[in-house]
Amino acid sequence: MAKQTPLTCSGHTRPVVDLDFSEITEDGYFLISACKDGKPMLRQGSTGDWIGTFQGHHGAIWSATLNHDATRAATGAADYTAKLWDAVTGNVLASFDHKHIVKAVSFSPNGKRLLTGGQEKTLRSFNTTNPEAEPEQVGKHEGIIKKAVWIDDRMVLSASEDKSIRKWDTTCNREAQLVRFDSAISDIELSKDGKTLVVASGKTVSIYDACSLEKVREYTLPTRVFSASLHPNKKSIVAGGDDFKIYKYDFESLKEQDSYKGHFGPVHIVRFSPDGELYASGSEDGTVRLWQTNVGTNYGLWKVLVAPDGQDVAAAS
Template identity: 45%
Template sequence: MDKKKVAVPLVCHGHSRPVVDLFYSPITPDGFFLISASKDSSPMLRNGETGDWIGTFEGHKGAVWSCCLDTSALRAASASADFSAKVWDALAGDELHSFEHKHIVRACAFSEDTHLLLTGGMEKNLRIFDLNRPDAPPREVDRSPGSVRTVAWLHSDQTILSSCTDMGGVRLWDVRSGKIVQTLETKSSVTSAEVSQDGRYITTADGSTVKFWDANHFGLVKSYNMPCTVESASLEPKYGNKFIAGGEDMWVHVFDFHTGDEIGLLVIAIVNKLYLDAACNKGHHGPVHCVRFSPGGESYASGSEDGTIRIWQTGPLTHDDTEAFTANGSTAKTKVTPDEVSRKVEDLHIADEGKTKDKGEAGKN
């Protein structure tokens, strides 16, 4: 299979403060989209494939901690430190609804059927707003034991997932009864919780650990220690054979889902030029706060303290993504460490800098 030979990250500028949340829409007839939340108070919508800026949602007066799109990518939602959660028209950019809270709102999520918006934050309350009756009081479930950090829906909107900023564990709430029915135990607070696209797994990041849970029976499937404290993790949605994690060391790490082994940088030598497959990525200039795979798995995005979003291309997916092109055009399995790659890059000298620049630009198309 022809594999992508150049892995140059698309760097998306625009935010003036740290990027703290990212969310990809499902694939729609118009493609797929990426929304970002930042402490600069202005969520941004982009083309999920190219990273091109589409628009900025203006209206919040405080840091935006969380953002999401509904399944058709026609509406966006954001949760802010200005004590509000807002729903936006993703086509026109207009504010549709503003739901006032009594404290900072840290998380928001559209239900699968798009009729409901779930919010949580420093009030330690989970609220469910009916978007068909936006003026009606929200429904509140049992009080959360701590300040809410993340929220998500699962089981066709019958279950709510939430984690707290000040204690470990993920709590699962039955929507009908409003009660906690299960707790997934972790030692550290869970800073990232993602339900896999096929609904099979819950991926959590807590401290220096990434865990995978059975989303139906809630058992722990896998637990891997990370090379640093990580803030976010995401499972590849198509084959589920790898996952990414980002955190304080400013790298985006890629791991094998089945073994937990880090997939080293794949070195591709073609016509005496050196390219790097985006298997482990250094490029941010601050801690990585959020990572997410695109809905088709062809790329993944990372958001950082440095205010940028980087979209890393994985190329066409196969069941074995550890192949690298050799100089004669054949494929060979190659695994090297980041230090080895750094030494190889330092030893590489290309006289014509203009050609090098052109090559980097070509990787963006």
């Protein structure tokens, strides 16, 4: 079996706590990272090459996201603001004030709204085409909001330390559904087709039907899990957590396929690339690492070399 050789993306000086890929554009795809050093970074997604750093926050960055075509970015920070950025020039387009730390940001599919949440326990929706407009209060949790995602341009999901996931209808800003968990939720991710929700909570990774919020299956990890991500074609799931390792499971059989210990600290976030060829991880050790989904193939900076014993070795050039 070919050896997994991750690409290490340096540049951050403190823990990396959030990652997000754009969709595939005519210039490839892109990756944004949120770090407690206060400097979110944009990279070429397939290689990890640094493109630029967004300058303007005055505190740890807890969340970062890109719109589909990577023309806009959004970040949430400990300076009580969420910022909207021109991802091409790096300029701040708008700064949305909050009363506490912002830990979740999410663009609507059409890019016209930005969802925010955090230690205020309040979910808000801002108008990105008219930043001066007053935000809409979508709803409230009983605990800190960790993540929020759009199902479509109307319905959203939010996950909180109050051990719940809530579905909201933004047309009337009312709660449509509530699901309780045994542990605080650390991460949620919506599948590429919008039909599957992945939830990281305690030592489990749970799979839900995104429409009905009925649980389909559940994975139990040997450690507390902080993040999980589903392959775009639903082939596999990767997860990371407290024991510094990244685990890969077959989506249907739940069989563990691989586990890697490449970081030197807990893994806070994992995300698959839009083409599914790699996944990225961010860690307490201050690095972003890129991993091949299919080890031993030529992709990006990975080139297949032949070792003296005749076995293929995937090397990062």
